Amino acid sequence: MIPSLTVTRSAPASPAGLDPTRALAFIRRRWEEDVVPALVEYIGIPAKSPLFDPGWQEHGQLDRAVALVEDWWRARPVDGLRVEVVRLPGRTPVLLADVPGQSDETVLLYGHLDKQPEMTGWAEGLGPWTAVRRGDRLYGRGAADDGYAAFAALTAVEALAVARVPRARALILIESGEESGSPDLPAYVEALADRLGTPGLIVCLDSGCGNYEQLWATTSLRGIVGGLLTVEVLTEGVHSGAASGIVPSSVRILRRLLSRLEDERTGEILSPEFHVEIPPARLAQARAAAAALGSAIWSRFPVVPGMRPAPVDPAELLLNGTWRPALAVTGAAGLPAPEDAGNVLRPRTSLKLSLRLPPTADAARATGRLKEILEADPPSGARVTFVPQPAGGGWEAPAMSPWLLGSVGLASTTYFGGPVMFSGEGGSIPFMSLLGQRFPRAQFLITGVLGPESNAHGPNEFLHLPTGARLTACVAQVLADHHRATAG
Numbered sequence: 001m002i003p004s005l006t007v008t009r010s011a012p013a014s015p016a017g018l019d020p021t022r023a024l025a026f027i028r029r030r031w032e033e034d035v036v037p038a039l040v041e042y043i044g045i046p047a048k049s050p051l052f053d054p055g056w057q058e059h060g061q062l063d064r065a066v067a068l069v070e071d072w073w074r075a076r077p078v079d080g081l082r083v084e085v086v087r088l089p090g091r092t093p094v095l096l097a098d099v100p101g102q103s104d105e106t107v108l109l110y111g112h113l114d115k116q117p118e119m120t121g122w123a124e125g126l127g128p129w130t131a132v133r134r135g136d137r138l139y140g141r142g143a144a145d146d147g148y149a150a151f152a153a154l155t156a157v158e159a160l161a162v163a164r165v166p167r168a169r170a171l172i173l174i175e176s177g178e179e180s181g182s183p184d185l186p187a188y189v190e191a192l193a194d195r196l197g198t199p200g201l202i203v204c205l206d207s208g209c210g211n212y213e214q215l216w217a218t219t220s221l222r223g224i225v226g227g228l229l230t231v232e233v234l235t236e237g238v239h240s241g242a243a244s245g246i247v248p249s250s251v252r253i254l255r256r257l258l259s260r261l262e263d264e265r266t267g268e269i270l271s272p273e274f275h276v277e278i279p280p281a282r283l284a285q286a287r288a289a290a291a292a293l294g295s296a297i298w299s300r301f302p303v304v305p306g307m308r309p310a311p312v313d314p315a316e317l318l319l320n321g322t323w324r325p326a327l328a329v330t331g332a333a334g335l336p337a338p339e340d341a342g343n344v345l346r347p348r349t350s351l352k353l354s355l356r357l358p359p360t361a362d363a364a365r366a367t368g369r370l371k372e373i374l375e376a377d378p379p380s381g382a383r384v385t386f387v388p389q390p391a392g393g394g395w396e397a398p399a400m401s402p403w404l405l406g407s408v409g410l411a412s413t414t415y416f417g418g419p420v421m422f423s424g425e426g427g428s429i430p431f432m433s434l435l436g437q438r439f440p441r442a443q444f445l446i447t448g449v450l451g452p453e454s455n456a457h458g459p460n461e462f463l464h465l466p467t468g469a470r471l472t473a474c475v476a477q478v479l480a481d482h483h484r485a486t487a488g
C-alpha cells in the first residue's frame with residue numbers, strides 16, 4: 001500500500017473538471033498495481049547511460065529498459081495511444097507515446113530511462129540493481145532518476161481518460177542518454193520536428209523537490225563547464241628527498257591555480273565573469289523556499305558530524321546552490337594509491353574540474369575564460385594545460401502564465417496539502433535549454449521526486465512512492481487546466 005494519501009479538496013473545480021478524490025484513488029491504485037511492479041523490474045536492469053557503459057549497444061541493457069517501458073505503455077487501455085521506439089543510427093533510442101487529445105495543442109512530457117552507475121556505499125541489504133521496498137521508499141538505482149517518469153506521465157493521461165476530462169494531445173518523450181548529457185537529443189528533435197509540433201506546455205519529470213509535503217516547480221537549472229587541468233613539473237619522478245625544496249611540487253602549483261578561481265576559505269568563485277545578477281523575483285522565491293526548508297537545505301546532505309555550512313542564512317545557501325557558480329574536483333590522475341606511494345616528487349598531477357554556472361551565464365564564454373585563467377602565466381614556468389569538456393548551458397524558465405500559476409497552486413494544495421514552491425535546481429537538464437530555445441513561447445512545468453535523502457547518483461537512491469502518486473495527480477490536473485485555458 002502507498003500510505004497516507006489524502007485529498008484536501010473534494011469537489012471538482014468545475015462540472016467538466018477532474019474530481020480530485022476519484023482521480024487520486026485511480027492514480028494510487030495504478031501506482032500500486034502497475035507502476036511499482038514495473039519499477040521493481042526496471043531497477044533490476046543495469047541500464048547505465050552510454051557515458052558509463054560505452055559498450056551499451058552490445059550489452060543491450062538500455063534496450064531491455066526500453067522494451068520494459070514500451071510493453072508497459074502498449075498495455076495501457078488509452079484510446080488512440082500510439083507507442084513508438086525511434087532509433088537513429090548509432091544513437092541511444094527514444095520512446096514516444098502519442099495520445100491524441102481534444103484540441104490541436106500539444107503538451108510534451110519528458111523523462112529519461114538511462115541510469116547513473118552503481119556507486120559504492122549502499123547500506124546493508126540495499127544495492128543498485130535490487131529493488132527493496134521499505135515503507136514509503138522504493139530503493140534501487142534509477143527509479144527516482146528517472147524511470148518513474150515514463151510510467152507517471154502515461155498514468156496521468158490515463159487518469160484523465162478514465163474521468164473523461166478533455167486535454168490537449170499528449171506526447172511523452174523518454175530518452176536514454178540524459179545522464180551522458182543528452183548528446184543524441186538535438187538530432188532527435190530535428191528528426192522528429194513534425195511529430196513534436198509546437199508544444200504549448202512542456203512538462204519535465206526529471207527534477208527535484210525540496211520536501212515531500214508540497215509540489216515543487218523548478219525555475220532554473222545551472223550550467224556546467226569543466227575539463228582536465230594538468231600541471232607538469234618534471235619529465236620523470238625523482239627522489240623527493242633530493243628534489244623537494246628545489247623543484248616545486250605539481251600539487252602546490254595546482255593549489256595556486258585553483259586559488260585563482262575560488263576563495264579556498266569560502267568557496268566563492270572569484271572572477272565576476274562567472275556570476276550573473278540574480279533576478280529579484282528569483283531572490284524572493286528563494287527566500288520563500290528557504291523559509292519552507294529551513295535547516296533541511298543543509299541537513300539533507302549526508303555530512304559528517306561536526307560539519308557546518310559556510311553561510312548560515314538558508315536563503316543564501318539556496319542561492320549558492322542554484323544561482324551562483326561553484327567548483328568541484330571530481331577526479332584526479334598522476335597520484336598512486338597510498339599503499340603504492342613512495343617518497344617521490346611526482347612529475348605531474350591532473351585534476352578533473354567541474355564548475356557549475358548560474359542559469360543565465362554564457363557557458364561557452366565561461367569555458368574560454370576558465371582556460372585563460374588557469375593557463376595564464378604558469379607559476380614557476382610549469383607546464384600547465386587545461387583541456388575543456390563540452391560546455392552545458394544553464395537555463396531559466398519563462399515566467400508562468402496566470403493559468404499555470406493557478407493550476408500548480410491548486411494542484412499542490414489539493415494533492416499535497418501544502419502551497420506550491422518555486423526553486424532553482426543546482427543541477428542541469430540539457431534538454432530544457434534546448435527546448436527553451438526552440439519553443440520560446442512554451443510554458444514549462446519542471447518537477448520531480450528527487451527530494452531529501454533520495455540521493456540520485458549516489459548510494460541508497462530511493463523513490464518516495466506517495467510523492468510519485470501525488471505528482472502524477474498534479475500532472476493530470478495541470479493537463480486538464482491547460483486544456484481549459486487554451487481551448488477557448
Ligand SMILES: [Zn+2]
Pocket residue numbers: 112145146178206
Ligand atoms: Zn535524471
